[in-house]
Amino acid sequence: MVCSIGDETVGRRMGNTIQQDRALFALEHVQRVISKPLEEQKEFKNVAAELPAMIHMNGLGQAVAFYCSKRESDKGRRWLYECLDEWLRRDGQIYSGGSELLSSITTGNQRSYRLAQVEALSVALWVKKFATAFLDSD
Helix, strand or coil: CCCCCCCCCCCCCCCCCHHHHHHHHHHHHHHHHHCCCHHHHHHHHHHHHHHHHHHHHHCHHHHHHHHHHHCCCCHHHHHHHHHHHHHHHCCCCCCCCCCCHHHHHHHCCHHHHHHHHHHHHHHHHHHHHHHHHHCCCC
8 A cells, every 4th residue: 555645646647646636536526516406516515615624623533423424314425425435445545445434444543544534634625625616606
């Protein structure tokens, strides 16, 4: 597994920086929401705006547990949970090949958790930026 904090290699696409990979991944997830009804776009945009702060204040584990607990009743939180789950468990990432994200967090070591928290926060910030830029708020 290749991973590090910052803009170094974490399962990069050929020729892209890790920031480019994060941005592309986030943009793809936000683009999936663009075709949804306006109410769902608003919901996603609102929870995308809160996610980075929630990770920063409460930690990745608590933020993921909260989003996981709301995924049946809240589409925006379900989509963001799935986004983090997909990013952190993809090839070359911290929990690559692991089981569901919440399980990986609770069974992994402290170093993996800290790396995952940095990665999740980085992706969450890109999602927030693209949601703000592309999703309707009226």
